Amino acid sequence: MTDVVMRAEDVHKRFGRLEVLKGVSLDVSQRETVCIIGPSGSGKTTFIRCINHLEKVDGGRITVNGQLIGYRQKGDKLVEDSEKSIARQRTQIGMVFQRFNLFPHKTALENVIEAPIRVLGQSKEQATEEGVRLLTRVGLGDKTDTYPGKLSGGQQQRVAIARSLAMKPALILFDEPTSALDPEVTGEVLAVMEELAHEGMTMIVVTHEMGFAREAADRVVMMDEGVIIEEGTPEHFFVAPEQERTKQFLSKIL
Amino acid sequence: MLASVDWHVVWVRIAHPDHVFFLALTRTVYVAVIAQVIGVVLGVAAALMRMSKAAPLRLISGIYVWIFRGTPLLVQIFFVYYGANQLLGFTLIPNSLNVGLFSLDGAIVGGILALGINEGAYMREIVRAGIDSIDKGQMEAAKSLGMRYGLAMRRIVLPQAARVIIPPLGNEFNNMLKNTSLLFTIGVYEMFADAEIGYSNSFQPVEYFLGVAFWYLVLTTVWTFIQAGIERKLAASERGEELSFFERLQAVWNPVSAWRSAR
Numbered sequence: 001m002t003d004v005v006m007r008a009e010d011v012h013k014r015f016g017r018l019e020v021l022k023g024v025s026l027d028v029s030q031r032e033t034v035c036i037i038g039p040s041g042s043g044k045t046t047f048i049r050c051i052n053h054l055e056k057v058d059g060g061r062i063t064v065n066g067q068l069i070g071y072r073q074k075g076d077k078l079v080e081d082s083e084k085s086i087a088r089q090r091t092q093i094g095m096v097f098q099r100f101n102l103f104p105h106k107t108a109l110e111n112v113i114e115a116p117i118r119v120l121g122q123s124k125e126q127a128t129e130e131g132v133r134l135l136t137r138v139g140l141g142d143k144t145d146t147y148p149g150k151l152s153g154g155q156q157q158r159v160a161i162a163r164s165l166a167m168k169p170a171l172i173l174f175d176e177p178t179s180a181l182d183p184e185v186t187g188e189v190l191a192v193m194e195e196l197a198h199e200g201m202t203m204i205v206v207t208h209e210m211g212f213a214r215e216a217a218d219r220v221v222m223m224d225e226g227v228i229i230e231e232g233t234p235e236h237f238f239v240a241p242e243q244e245r246t247k248q249f250l251s252k253i254l
Numbered sequence: 255m256l257a258s259v260d261w262h263v264v265w266v267r268i269a270h271p272d273h274v275f276f277l278a279l280t281r282t283v284y285v286a287v288i289a290q291v292i293g294v295v296l297g298v299a300a301a302l303m304r305m306s307k308a309a310p311l312r313l314i315s316g317i318y319v320w321i322f323r324g325t326p327l328l329v330q331i332f333f334v335y336y337g338a339n340q341l342l343g344f345t346l347i348p349n350s351l352n353v354g355l356f357s358l359d360g361a362i363v364g365g366i367l368a369l370g371i372n373e374g375a376y377m378r379e380i381v382r383a384g385i386d387s388i389d390k391g392q393m394e395a396a397k398s399l400g401m402r403y404g405l406a407m408r409r410i411v412l413p414q415a416a417r418v419i420i421p422p423l424g425n426e427f428n429n430m431l432k433n434t435s436l437l438f439t440i441g442v443y444e445m446f447a448d449a450e451i452g453y454s455n456s457f458q459p460v461e462y463f464l465g466v467a468f469w470y471l472v473l474t475t476v477w478t479f480i481q482a483g484i485e486r487k488l489a490a491s492e493r494g495e496e497l498s499f500f501e502r503l504q505a506v507w508n509p510v511s512a513w514r515s516a517r
Contacts, residue, residue, distance in 0.1 A: 052398055083402055091400030101395035105413050115399035118409060167399060 267465025297377020
């Protein structure tokens, strides 16, 4: 398939003696939204952090748009890539964090335009125009000059999504984007994400929000103890999950 | 006892110091400022080296702090001024240095260097604590946007760390203003040298040393107000709001309680 955006092949990752990923393989195609579910400690967050090389994989390989992430081939061995080319690869992989990680010393707009100006070399005018457009799109057109400290969690996470979009990434990774939010504001963040999914953004979303998975996901992946144990459409998971472990997990969160 | 003090001389030293004294005061100020700038630059460099992945850089940073915090400042001043040229085999400390219209005596150059290098060792820990206080997620967010380490440090982490670094940095500069008096021992004509020479000519210790103490107090007090202004600006840009001048002043006198009350 030519439209594979992200391909993970037999990815292994260990922290000291603890093996967190024990051979994860997953393809994500263009315009696809994949939700990764699973109990805490199952390795789902570690896995998506490997995709933009915030964590180094110890075995296997990950490619984004055909490019090997974090490593380059040297003879028959893989060596870690230079900081410069890793940084360049990350420009096409957006990431939205559980705890937002907005830059508190910059306004909402400054958060959004920082990387387009400093990394992509856009002019301030161009980046600002696009930044305002993106903030408007996530419903925060009136908050451009507000500092993150003055925004609610839901608003901060929407700024973070706009910041990510400003880089025009091929893929956005969401690491439990609503887990740190009050229940009453998760809806506004999920609505923005659903809209993105329907517009065809390629997304990998670690989440426990089965409602979101039902509305927006093309595919759901269940991870447990460092491996993918089941995958299928959202309907598959709601109607007839096969694995006993999946049934148990879903009965707890639904 | 008090009767033996010539209060008129005290008054003159405080209220009507002569031209020479003001030159000495100016020298105290610029020596302290330049040495502090050197200290901050060295401190940031040493802190980044300390956090580097490269073991040799960490080692160099460690040895630097070990030596310069472990030996007396006065010994370092003498060592740098009298010993550096001999040790290095070339002229690090010139007899005089001409920068544009200014001409600096070699003792001043040596003194500034010694104070700055010493200060860098103390600044390293302050800078490191400042950087450490910034959530790791900030660096990760910057990296995930394609920023390289240096850019992320400069644009994202250090500006935030500055807010943490500024209060202890202010205290360091307060010390620096006073430590410049040690340079009298290598022949720098700064405020204390002026007082010491006045004393040895008149044998009026109370008059001269009280006078110079007053002026040190003026410098450190003025600095307190300047620092309050700087912190106020920083806090405003950080949170997008203005803190009152007195809240900031309170923060300078007592950072811990101000921090608590701001939460």
